[in-house]
Amino acid sequence: MIVSDLPPRSPGAAAVLGRFAPMIYGPTLLFALGEGAILPLIPVIAARLGADVATAALVGSALVVGQLCGNIPAGYAVARIGERFTMAIAGVLALLGVVGMVVAPGLGVFAASVFVIGFCAAAFGLARHSFMTTRVPLSFRARALSLLGGTFRLGMFVGPFVSAALIALFGGEAASIWFFGVCLAAVIALVLLGPDPERALRMDEARTDAAASAARAGDTRPGESDTGEPVTTGSVPVLGRARRREGVFRTMWRHRAVLSRLGVAAASLSAVRSARQVVLPLWGVSIGLDAQTIALVVGVSGAIDFALFYASGQVMDRFGRLWAALPAMILMGAGFLALAFTHDLASADMWFAMFGAVLGVGNGLSSGILLTLGADAAPPEDPAPFLGSWRTLTDAGGALAPLAVSAIAAAASLSVAAAVIGVVGFVGAGAFARWVPRFVPRP
Structure with a gap:
């Protein structure tokens, strides 16, 4: 075989991730920019509309509640109409929510608009997650999803x-809302x-598979060797969606083992992350x-x-998911536990700064791991219903942690x-050590 007859190489990580920029990473950055711009203003606008402090906090939580319910x-929606249309429809509805925030005559309309956003x-986040799950090869899935989390x-x-x-x-404040x-x-x-x-990935993989088939058959005309089989991206099917789809609740029941074990471990990580955002300012x-x-x-x-x-993505792809999950959970668990004993020390401010940095390292090492583990555990032929359940668990963990911190502090x-929260971190680390090897394939 001469050099020109060699089958074309599959695109590498950089090439594939670059192709996701217009549809995934660019929209993610724009959505997060707009959401980040309005997030600090929600309690302020609620107070101006007549809410007291407790009610303003409740209106601010409508964003998290809406995300949990969505x-x-x-x-x-993703399972029925696909990722692109789900993202587009979610964008249009969120735009209506933005208009509602601007023109809201009272607190009720404003809170409803925040909930819609x-x-x-x-919906936007799950569609991106599902898209990446089915289009990115397992060999660099963690890097792709960590980059997605970092973009957000x-x-x-x-x-x-x-x-x-x-x-x-x-x-x-209206200028910031219109910016969103x-x-x-x-x-x-x-x-x-x-x-x-x-489409580009399908073409690349089709050319690669056709050339490989032609080489095996001794035919150097790859264009004539199309078998009509589903094209795959690495180990993940792209076109293989002919299997009958299952509903969301049937999928939850079929995958109850992984959701009740690995999913709960992931919820504990989400809880520890969320608690960090509350505990540090209060401390x-x-x-x-x-x-x-x-x-x-x-x-x-x-x-x-x-x-x-x-x-974090590099570590997960090269050494496995546990090499990011365990250090992250142990660092954050130890950071919270150690911080708990420094409140009345003379150098409490120094310890506060040091353990704040430790919690930042632990959280950074866990970047993208919830997305990656969800993608790893999802059924490759139709991941969206499973990911809806997975993200509900992780969002619930993140939503409950601030409430738990408030209740325990009171x-x-x-x-x-x-x-x-430190103990939750160590328990979560043990759960990851127990369940990741059982439910997650090696990259």
């Missing part, structure tokens, strides 16, 4: 600064009109630090978290709450 319907965020974190990190600049420029609307319009355009990475207030110092510590912790997102103390 996962299972989103799984149904959270609901659509769930970048948008959420930069969004509040964009919002602050817009408010300073235009003198009102512009981001959503760009998202819809990219999803519907941008280049389709799936700074409790030990008497000013707002600027607290913001600096939380910001440094977030910067460390963001800096490690791609390293009943005992913030130190006890931090210690409990």
